[in-house]
Amino acid sequence: MALVELRNVSKIYHLGGEEIRALDNVSLDIEEGEFISIIGPSGSGKSTLMHILGCLDTPTSGTVKLDGIMIQDASPRELAAIRNRKIGFVFQFFNLLPKLNVLQNVELPMIYSGVPARERHRRAMAALEAVDMANRAKHRPSQLSGGQQQRAAIARALVNNPRIIFADEPTGNLDSHTGETILQLFRRLNAEGRTIVLVTHDPEIAAVTPRRIEIRDGRIAPKPDLRLAGLQTRQ
């Protein structure tokens, strides 16, 4: 059984009476331990796909099964619990809380899952160790470089030991060298057995993953054509 099973998932938005099919009948399986990239130009629906995979949003129709749990009709409360325990997010803009230091940011998911303070501290330090950020634990996000912030964010995504990690343009705000080190980190994590989904518009970045899925106009393109995806921009 696959870790994630999407069956005929559609997401329809209504914008001023106009119907927008952000996802159109998408079916997809992600196996445990995979390192997969979802690629597509902006507006193609890849972000919507990630939001549904990441339990941030629910589909209009179709079924989503994550780690054996059907989530398409879960309540917001249940979705929050699933996000908390089974999913880690890494964002383009790092999304660390500016008023908390790195350690507190990493502890945040565990606070919501009710981990006792001592345990929280131990696990947060271990996660920071894993991304080589333990020496910056007491720094504020604003005192860190972009790459360091992103590594802190990755530590936060790892800390509750999730089944799957979603990274939405994780290198989009970094220079190419730093971006490369972040990708290295993802590769290492995947080698340690983590399931990672990388969402990007950049074919070069997508090239690092063994499996690539291209989204175009809300559908999965039959054959991923990296060159084409890189050139094509939607009007």
Added chain:
Amino acid sequence: MTLWTSFLVGLKEVWAHKMRSLLTMLGIILGVSSLVGMAAIIKGMENGMKETMIAMGGADKVLLEESDVPAEQEHLADQAPGRTMADVIALQETAPLIRLVSPEMRVNNAILTRGGRMTVPSECVGVTEAALEMNLHTVAHGRFFTELDQELANPVCVIGTAIRDDLFGSPERTGREIIPIGETIFINEQPFTIVGMFEHYESEQDRRRRLAQQRQGTPAVAGPERARGFGRGNWAFERKNRTVYIPLKTAWLRFRASSDRGGIPDPRLTDVDLKVASLDQLETALQQARNVLMLTHRGIEDFEFRTQENQVENINQQIRNARMSGGLIAAISLLVGGIGIMNIMLASINERIREIGICKAVGATGFAIFTQVLIESLVVALLGAALGVLVSFGFVHVLSWVTPTANEPVITPMALLVAVAFSAAVGILAGLFPAFKAARLHPIQALRYE
């Protein structure tokens, strides 16, 4: 999120926007201090009224007063005996529910003189021993009247300290306390020997001020002491200090001789005061007294009773009213403070929509966000309340300094408790709407918010 962490984050949030938080809290600060200040003023009023009440003889005092006979007895009006010693003795002997009977015979228009000095007492009355307990007098110097004084109608008197001040000089002016026992003064041109003097009666507040002044040494005062309120100190105490007592029989023989009634001086008493054995049996006791008096008055009802119950009720009513209006004003200002908090919480969550989105993405439930915002609001309110309590102490201090009245405001722990509890409630109420709004944010829209 644990409550404690929420609380700390709330404090941090307040600290991060010091000016804004202070302005927000100002509403609560003013509300709390006005509530506490108002309660303190009312408490002061209440204390003053109660002291006055006691100075006037306490709640269990009943006045037996003269009244017109009822309509059906009008043809007997000229046979009405009035209140005399016969009534007093009858009550003392046969009405066990009446604990104390104090007959008084007033000397009208009494003027006291000594040498070139003259003064007017608040009352110059012929009394028996019972008057001391009835009017809560204490003889501090000398003695009260003996049975022999009463029997022989001796020309002796016991005076209050204010009479001494006027005829012999006050301690403030002469620098020492004159105790004029054995001196002779004239009451309406008749010589009386002073045999005793009452203690100096004053309100608790005046006593404290006087002692404080004594400790610091007498300050050089140019001109007369400034009057505070009604004359010097509380009028009830001032009045009590101007009392002159003489034996009842002396008053009768020396000052009533001109008003002949059946061959003897007019025996009618001006006042008969009663004290009942217990306030619970007030009604029964009055009925008993009435039965006795109907006998001695041969059925002519030319008297009535007046209790101080009405006055106690009056005081309580006034205090209730003051509490209501003061409480209302303070509650409104606290409510305004609450609206300020709501406003700032709405602004605060608006600028943190993205952060809320992040929290939701990493697994915060709506409820967790809800409590977070609510606790922040509560933190602002409680900080405001704490500052308000501090401010109210200063406020009350300034108040008693700017408007010195006889009743010093008193801060009660109860008022503080109510004020803090009320601000906490206001904080929670003000936080509800913003918290609800924040909790309902959709994670994606919140995350994408710029």
